[in-house]
Amino acid sequence: MSLPLRAQLLSAFDPKVLRDEFAILARDVYGRPLVYLDNAASAQKPRAVLQSMAEFAANEYANVHRGVHYLSAKATARYEAARRTVKDFVNAKHSGEIVFTKNGTEAINLVAASFLAPRLESGDEIVLTAMEHHSNIVPWHFLRERQGAVLKWVDVHDDGSLDAEAIGAAIGPRTKFVAVSHMSNVLGTIAPLKEIAALAHGRGVPVLADGCQGAVHEVVDVQDLDVDFYVLTGHKLYGPTGIGVLYGKNTHLGAMRPFNGGGEMIAEVSRGRVTYAEPPARFEAGTPPIIEAIGLAAALDWLSSQDRDAVAAHEYALLEQATQELEKLNWVRIIGNAPHKGAILSFETHGMHAHDVATILDREGVAVRAGHHCAQPLMERFGVTSTTRASFALYNTHDEVETLVVALRTARGILG
Amino acid sequence: MDDSLRELYQEVILDHSRHPRHFGALEGATHRGEGYNPLCGDRITVYLNVDLNGRIAEVSFEGRGCAISQASASLMTEMIQGRSIAEAEAVMGGFVHLVKGEDANGLTPDDRERLDVMAGVSAFPMRVKCATLAWHTMKSALEGGQSAKTE
Numbered sequence: 001m002s003l004p005l006r007a008q009l010l011s012a013f014d015p016k017v018l019r020d021e022f023a024i025l026a027r028d029v030y031g032r033p034l035v036y037l038d039n040a041a042s043a044q045k046p047r048a049v050l051q052s053m054a055e056f057a058a059n060e061y062a063n064v065h066r067g068v069h070y071l072s073a074k075a076t077a078r079y080e081a082a083r084r085t086v087k088d089f090v091n092a093k094h095s096g097e098i099v100f101t102k103n104g105t106e107a108i109n110l111v112a113a114s115f116l117a118p119r120l121e122s123g124d125e126i127v128l129t130a131m132e133h134h135s136n137i138v139p140w141h142f143l144r145e146r147q148g149a150v151l152k153w154v155d156v157h158d159d160g161s162l163d164a165e166a167i168g169a170a171i172g173p174r175t176k177f178v179a180v181s182h183m184s185n186v187l188g189t190i191a192p193l194k195e196i197a198a199l200a201h202g203r204g205v206p207v208l209a210d211g212c213q214g215a216v217h218e219v220v221d222v223q224d225l226d227v228d229f230y231v232l233t234g235h236k237l238y239g240p241t242g243i244g245v246l247y248g249k250n251t252h253l254g255a256m257r258p259f260n261g262g263g264e265m266i267a268e269v270s271r272g273r274v275t276y277a278e279p280p281a282r283f284e285a286g287t288p289p290i291i292e293a294i295g296l297a298a299a300l301d302w303l304s305s306q307d308r309d310a311v312a313a314h315e316y317a318l319l320e321q322a323t324q325e326l327e328k329l330n331w332v333r334i335i336g337n338a339p340h341k342g343a344i345l346s347f348e349t350h351g352m353h354a355h356d357v358a359t360i361l362d363r364e365g366v367a368v369r370a371g372h373h374c375a376q377p378l379m380e381r382f383g384v385t386s387t388t389r390a391s392f393a394l395y396n397t398h399d400e401v402e403t404l405v406v407a408l409r410t411a412r413g414i415l416g
Numbered sequence: 417m418d419d420s421l422r423e424l425y426q427e428v429i430l431d432h433s434r435h436p437r438h439f440g441a442l443e444g445a446t447h448r449g450e451g452y453n454p455l456c457g458d459r460i461t462v463y464l465n466v467d468l469n470g471r472i473a474e475v476s477f478e479g480r481g482c483a484i485s486q487a488s489a490s491l492m493t494e495m496i497q498g499r500s501i502a503e504a505e506a507v508m509g510g511f512v513h514l515v516k517g518e519d520a521n522g523l524t525p526d527d528r529e530r531l532d533v534m535a536g537v538s539a540f541p542m543r544v545k546c547a548t549l550a551w552h553t554m555k556s557a558l559e560g561g562q563s564a565k566t567e
Contacts, residue, residue, distance in 0.1 A: 030418065353482035355456050356425070359540060363418040372457040385457040385480060414425050415483060 006313045013310035019395050021046040032365030035400045040185050040213060040344050040391030041369050042235045045299070049239055052298035053291050064290055065264060065281070079290055082297035083280070089300045090230060091221040092247050099246040099253070099280040100288050104212040104233035105135040107246035108179070110283060111208055111229050112139035114256040115248075116177050122148030125175040127205075129154045129162055129191070130381045131184040134374040136210040140179060150174070155381065160187035161338035164195035171203045178207045182214025182230075186373045186389065187336030188319070188344035190218065197226045206252070212236055216393075217315060217342040219308055222247050234292060238393075239299030243292035246283070253279035260285035311394045315343035318392040318401055325405045331412060335382050343392035346373070349408075352415045354386040360414055361388075364407035366400075423536035424543075425483065432487035437494055442476040449557025451479075451549045458485060458546075462553040470501050475554075482546050488534060489550030495530060501558055507531075508551045514538070515547045 019025050022044045027034050036044060056078060062071035064079045080095070087095045101107040116126070126140045126149050143149040154170045156162050167178060178200045183190045191214075197207045206228035211220060215232050222230050229252070234243040248256075258265055258276050262285035267275040276282045322345050326332045331350040349357050358370035369389045372379045379385055390404055442463035451460040460479035467473045475497050477489045492511075496504040510523035511531055517538030520528060537547045 353456075355482040355543070355546060356484070359424070359543060360421060363421050371455060376457060379457060385459075414421065415430065 006317075009307070009310040009313040010317060012307060013314045015314060015395050015397050018306075019397075021048065022395055023047065025395060029365050029367075030363055032363075035364075035366040035403050037390040037392065037396065037400070037404060038367045038369050039216075039393035039396075040236070040389065042241070043216070043238045043393050044395070045238055045240065045295075046302050048302045049295050049298045053240065053295040056294045057291050061291070063287055075290060079288070079293050082293040085297040085300050086232075086245050086247075089220070089304065090215070090232070090245075090247055091223055093223060094250055096279055097247055097250050097253060099248065099283045100293055101244040101246055101283075102242055102289060103235075103244040104210065104231045105244070107229075107231040107244050108136055108208065108210065109139045110246055110259045111248070112143055114259045114283070115206075115229075115252060117143060117147065118257060120147050120149055120176055123150060123174060124148075125150045125152050125172060127152045127154060127167060127170045127175055127178045127180075129167070129180050130156050131160070131162065131187055131189060131375065131378050132179070132181050133185050133210065133212070134376070135212075136179050136181060136208075137377065140177075149176075153377070156184075156187065156189065156378075157338075159338055160184065160189045160336035160341070162189055162191050164192040164199055167196050168199035168203075171200060171205055175203065175205050178205055180207065180209055182209045182211040182220075183217060183342050183344075184336065184375075184378070185213050185344065186346045186375045186378055186387065187338060188341035188346075189336060189338040190214065190340045190342055192340075193225045193227060197228075201226070213342065213344070217312065228252055234296040234299065237296070237299050238303060240292045240295040243289040243296050245296075248279075250279065253283070256282075258285070259283050262286040264288070306394065315392050315394060315396075318396055318398065319343045319345060321398055322390060322392075322401045322404065325401065326408075329408065329412075331416065332408070335384070335387055344389065345391070346387040346389045348384055348387055349411070352411060354388040356415055357388050357408070357411045360411040361404070361407045364403070364410060366404050366407045368404075420536060420539040424540060426533060426536070428533045429487040430483060432490040433483035436477070436486055436490040438476040438490070438497070440476055440478055442474055445474075445476075447557040449553040449555075451553030451556070453481070453485070453545060453549050455545060456482070458482065458549070460485065460489060460550055460553055462489070462550060462557050464554070464557050466501065466558075472496050472499055472501065472504055477550060477553075481549070482543075484537060484543055484546040485549050488547045491531070491534065492550050492554060495527065496554065505555065505558070508555060511551055512548055515544050 060074045062075045064076040083095045083098045086098045152170050154166045200207045208229040209227045210231050212233045230247040232245040235241040265285040333348045335346045354370035371386045445463035446466045447464040449462045458481035463476045465474035475493045510520045514520040515537040
């Protein structure tokens with residue numbers, strides 16, 4: 001983005017106005033104003049989301065796809081409208097390519113169990129990157145343990161960047177799948193998904209992108225990216241917990257066996273046989289997260305109503321400010337400096353453990369994450385057991401970044 | 417600064433964490449336990465040398481961790497060295513109560529006083545596991561060396 005364009009976008013965006021829509025941001029902790037910088041773990045929810053869920057539950061709620069009564073029809077219409085909202089948000093071709101799950105983790109497990117497991121023979125390979133979250137590692141480990149799959153790991157550079165070519169080079173004749181994070185929850189690195197998908201497809205290998213972080217900061221177009229599967233989670237997208245999304249190309253979904261068995265996912269059940277519904281119902285066994293789907297749609301509508309270029313410019317400006325301030329501290333090492341990265345800042349503090357730092361920051365009102373961030377292979381890659389992570393959302397301010405830096409100095413004063 | 421922070425990170429604690437006592441592997445240890453905190457990925461190994469009378473003649477630990485876990489481990493080695501297994505376990509029981517902010521009356525007044533530096537942990541419920549890791553590891557070492565987890 002050019003500098004004048006960025007300046008123009010920034011002047012058009014005022015997080016302070018937006019903050020009024022998040023009641024929780026006005027609260028204090030330990031008598032200090034809350035500075036919420038743990039957005040990559042879970043984002044706060046705007047009033048529009050909370051209200052939509054409460055109003056739906058109060059006025060239109062019933063189970064979906066089951067009753068013939070008025071409310072069931074109403075609720076079904078709202079639930080399916082939510083699916084269309086998600087379809088538009090990721091620019092899928094058809095609503096039938098959108099499967100509601102309970103979270104991003106379940107969506108990845110679904111692909112592992114229903115897409116890859118039946119196609120996999122012992123010795124077949126799954127290509128992963130060093131920057132995956134455990135949710136995009138463990139389901140593939142299951143296939144290693146149970147079916148003899150081989151996990152091939154693609155490393156990131158020292159600055160945290162990831163090359164599409166390195167993934168291309170890791171794909172061999174026995175590679176059956178590529179699973180890659182759209183955006184690292186530790187490094188902030190944004191993967192070159194489009195190139196990765198093109199390279200993999202050139203070798204006939206499908207690609208899953210874990211978009212739990214990426215979809216928050218980037219505008220997602222699954223048709224343009226041409227990934228085979230894309231995974232979202234509601235609660236990081238300013239929506240509720242308890243709902244995630246699997247996008248899958250309908251040629252894949254149509255050819256996949258069911259995941260969980262139960263009501264709603266069948267065509268017909270008798271004592272001797274069962275036939276299955278078409279996607280997406282085939283993968284939505286049991287009563288789905290109905291109220292959460294309404295909340296997710298409200299969150300996506302809300303986010304889409306923002307100027308997303310201006311949001312991206314604001315988040316980037318926060319990241320840049322925090323990066324510059326932390327680079328001045330010679331006892332801080334930032335982990336993840338990829339040229340293309342989102343608003344996540346992980347760092348190691350010399351002589352101070354991340355949990356001690358986070359405890360002191362907390363008492364200063366600053367909520368950050370400390371630990372391995374469910375990315376232990378990445379921690380090992382960078383020779384640390386844990387880091388402190390500040391992750392920014394559209395409602396964060398430059399004053400809050402200042403508070404973070406002051407609180408870090410306080411921690412240094414106590415522990416250093 | 418917050419009073420509870422001042423108590424948590426008081427000088428004695430920071431001193432123990434910066435200069436841990438009995439740090440390193442123990443040659444010829446009779447017992448050894450591995451501890452792991454899945455929350456932060458920290459690991460600790462506790463070594464014990466229990467003599468024929470059931471007395472902990474020597475104790476040491478190694479590993480990396482936060483100031484609380486390192487200080488607690490260091491303090492533990494000072495507290496249990498020379499004690500019987502039963503005494504060490506009794507001290508541990510009282511310590512766990514103490515850091516959870518519960519009644520630690522099982523401790524002798526002298527032990528209670530020596531452990532008092534860790535009492536501030538009780539104001540930080542998220543950090544109790546850091547404080548107890550070494551102690552659980554010590555117990556698992558005595559029980560045959562299975563690994564201890566804080567969860």
